[in-house]
Amino acid sequence: MNDIKRLRRPSAGGYTRGDETRLRIIEAAIELFGEQGFDGASTRDIAACAGVKAPALRYYFENKKGLYRVCAEHLAEDAWANFKPIAGHAAEVLRNNGDTPALIDAFIRIQEAIADRMFIKGCGSSNQRLFFAREQAGHEPGIASEILTRRLRQPLNEVGAKLISRITGLAVDDPVTLIRMLSLHGQLLVLHVSPRSALTLLGWKEIDAAKSELLKSTVREQTRMLLQMWSEERDAASSKQAELQTRPRVSHT
Template sequence: MTTPIPNPAQRPRADATKDALIRAAVAVFGRDGFQAASTRAIAQEAGVNQALIKYHFANKQGLYDAAIQSIADRMGTEVLPIFHAIEANRVEDDPAASLFALKRMLGAMIGLLAREDAANWAQLIVREQQSPGPAFLKIYDGIMAPALTTMARLVNVLDPAGRLGDPKLLVITLVGQVLVLRVAHATMMRFVGWDRIGDKELEEIRARIGRNLDRLFAETEHAP
């Protein structure tokens, strides 16, 4: 049987359908988990025929993999260029530049996680953290590990004597200040009395974490 040649005029519609299914998959998988999520529910969320999941992704696992890849692509597009610029400019040779770079990296993470549309995919990432599998490794190896490694090198410049302890553990605690934006989003919003995170709130968070970093590294051997 000859495989039909796709009509180029149909590609924009097909791409839109795939995008809708991936967005719906991120939401439903994040809410229900892989096992409980149904392809019927995902198709309904996307507003398309369920048969199109098989057509575009072969099966439920294929759709899940595509959803995870979309998250990795988004994170990579918004965050990795900053890390690469830091590596290219060798700011690690200068403590002041290293501190600025560390603030910039955490600021980028804040901007990514604070967005309202981050709720669904962040929930899916949290699920993968709790029960890691191949999908988690795709995000960890492609995004998280390079970012954390760069941050640890910056910490080594700021604290060469190791007065603050293991730089890797320190980096994890610094990133934890950012992850709370999603992992404990409802608690944070209720406690600080916000109903949304707009530009003003975003700058307050960045400024607060910046001051935390200033104080943390103020007494180290190579403080800026």
């Protein structure tokens, strides 16, 4: 039996209010799960933060574990709404056998969508960042990682690895392909998971639109240079292989 109950519809005329209450509880839960962790955040405190009575949590989510699961689903759904068009564009470039510049541009579009998600569209908030950080540390219930991986990270990683595979000529599951993808995305990730250290080093108090554009343009240039270099290595290896295949064999008879 599912460990959470789906949204219960209030009586006629009350559906909108019920939806708003449910969302308010989810947002409060993300905040407290981020600040205090799953074990530290009590349902009583979450209810108080959401401005509802404790029984409302049981009504909508059955228990704290069910609420935590819905928080992860909410974050994954909200993020994928932004990434789906970009991932779809990358998949189309791959289907159409796009040339190297198109493949590179498709990868950079994914990277910049991640940057926008972190710094511009409000999902770089400390509450959500702490929720993700705790989930990634492995100290929280594993259901959040399962949901976020299946619905968000896996689709992005799959298309990203395919792009790098085409650009470099390596297999999509080659460890070097995957390490390269992780390292390219890692240029931005450090600013998301360790913002205090990064901001201190840069001498910034926050990342506003202008600073976000500076970060994006710098990372864009670095990423393009690396991808172009790897594509040139692919072409050089391909040319060498073709030369070896066409070189006449010397007879020793």
